[in-house]
Amino acid sequence: MSARSVQPARTLRIAVVGDTLLDVDVSGTSERLSPDAPVPVVDVTTDDRRAGGAGLVATMLARDGHDVTLVTVLGDDTRAQEIRDLLPDVTIVEGPSGAPTPVKTRVRVVDHALVRIDEGCATPPVPDVTDAMTAVLDTVDAVVVADYGRGVASAEAMRTALTATASRIPVVWDPHPKGAAPVRGVAVATPNASEARRFTDLPGEGVPFATVAAATLVERWGAGAVAVTLGDRGAIVADDRSGSRFVPAPSVTAGDPCGAGDRLAAGVAVALASGLDVADAVTAGVEAASEYLAAGGVTALFADAGPAPIAVPGADRDALRVVHDVRSAGGTVVATGGCFDLLHAGHARTLSAARALGDCLVVCLNSDDSVRALKGPDRPIMTQDDRVELLLALDCVDAVVVFDEQTPDEALRRFRPDVWAKGGDYTAAELPESATLAEWGGRVVTVPFHPGRSTTRLAAALEHVG
CATH class of the missing domain: 3.40.1190.20 (Ribokinase)
Structure with a gap:
């Protein structure tokens, strides 16, 4: 509300x-x-x-x-x-x-x-x-x-x-x-x-x-x-x-x-x-x-034009403040990203592993428009507000940044994480974010991939049950 x-x-x-x-x-x-x-x-x-x-x-x-x-x-x-x-x-x-x-x-x-x-x-x-x-x-x-x-x-x-x-x-x-x-x-x-x-x-x-x-x-x-x-x-x-x-x-x-x-x-x-x-x-x-x-x-x-109308999402957290606090204490900022359309055990394990790499975890989340562009008009299954709220309910997630583009590069440039963590069966060099992280000396790390668990498979199973 x-x-x-x-x-x-x-x-x-x-x-x-x-x-x-x-x-x-x-x-x-x-x-x-x-x-x-x-x-x-x-x-x-x-x-x-x-x-x-x-x-x-x-x-x-x-x-x-x-x-x-x-x-x-x-x-x-x-x-x-x-x-x-x-x-x-x-x-x-x-x-x-x-x-x-x-x-x-x-x-x-x-x-x-x-x-x-x-x-x-x-x-x-x-x-x-x-x-x-x-x-x-x-x-x-x-x-x-x-x-x-x-x-x-x-x-x-x-x-x-x-x-x-x-x-x-x-x-x-x-x-x-x-x-x-x-x-x-x-x-x-x-x-x-x-x-x-x-x-x-x-x-x-x-x-x-x-x-x-x-x-x-x-x-x-x-x-x-x-x-x-x-x-x-x-x-x-x-x-x-x-x-x-x-x-x-x-x-x-x-x-x-x-x-x-x-x-x-x-x-x-x-x-x-x-x-x-x-x-x-x-x-x-x-x-x-x-x-x-x-x-x-x-x-x-009391400005002449009055205050600017800024809506504050109820479930959003200020990632920049989290990052500032961690950096001020000498900590390591970790980020990861994805659509997270239906959270499953594979997501939970990947996010937990990413959080273990540093002192805070910022999730770069594809907006609804971004998900549609990537996966088609029937996605996402859950709106971005719901996905933000579910991610923030996880103890391993400290902040969420929503981005509209197909890649999180511009979002990453705003807070410059020390580590970009990604789950998958590929090497760090293959990840497109590697070049972006290199701009400020960040590094890319892959975390364990758990085969057999995917949002697409869950969505298909739910549709069959329905």
Whole structure:
């Protein structure tokens, strides 16, 4: 399933409730140190400003085409007005914050964060909530609570209104370590691992920790479900009916993760309001976050043309990242290729032998068009998405690259494996990939061939049985 498959046929009315900040991204170059101290001098090239916190969630949803109302508090200063001006497509229903507008300024040199400067970010008193703010909740299809720890989600009047709202429509709560626990009855809460640790104080790491933490928080918060997010690994979802479920994230090459959690929570809310169940809604949210990162993250979101629409296959893994990690550790990259139309024992043995030649195995897989060109209009039997998923389910396969040509040469040139392994009853010198591997000093190795096992024979047997 793709996140795009759950985009609603109608415009949704969504309220975003929470704390709004002013985010500033200062980017530049640095080629010298200051004469006053051994610190880099940044020559500023861009100074980008945007509404942050709940304002960023509102921006994302508005750019998706939804009717968005931001329920927040703002200060009585020029920076609050700047936030209002940065949200022309969002209806803002605000109360007084009683505090200066918080500003978070990130200074970056090329793709590297240098420092973050916070102004006015001390925790203020819990703000007053107006009747107009709570009345918004009666007019929407879903609510996202973007708690950034500055009190909007802690106010008693707002919590009472959100509790009543959660009994009628989906409420998705994105908590904050300094914020309040979600009100009872929210459809899904989406803490990341560090937030889940703060709320549970449980030991452990990774998936085992997230599994226990999600189940614990479902009971403690009285939530319909809790999705503990694990960054680029995905999320663990627990509810009080079907236990825990792992939702893996499509692997993408991404730099700045800013806003990924906001994108996930927004995606879950849209999916729930569109009629999906919790498990599918979290899957849609995870995919939406991955697509957001693949398109360039928050920088691309605020580019003039908006983010590039990049679809991320759910079962695909980023081969270049796998290769980079293995090479950085001094390991050997092995690749092999084929159609793998019906996986059989011969394939499994060949792939296992290939993996034993190095520290990762990348499979170059013929696309559906490539298979048809090689084997005729009745092939492949299984689509490339299914073949990718089956290959990645094997422990010996670390990544899959799909190619459209009849040979994998161009795919091989993109990641330059150290070894090309191929099963067959021929010598390495006979393989057409030998010349390609020689371009960067790679070598070709044949692995044991297992006669009597072939996809063509299996397909014929199945057709006879049918």
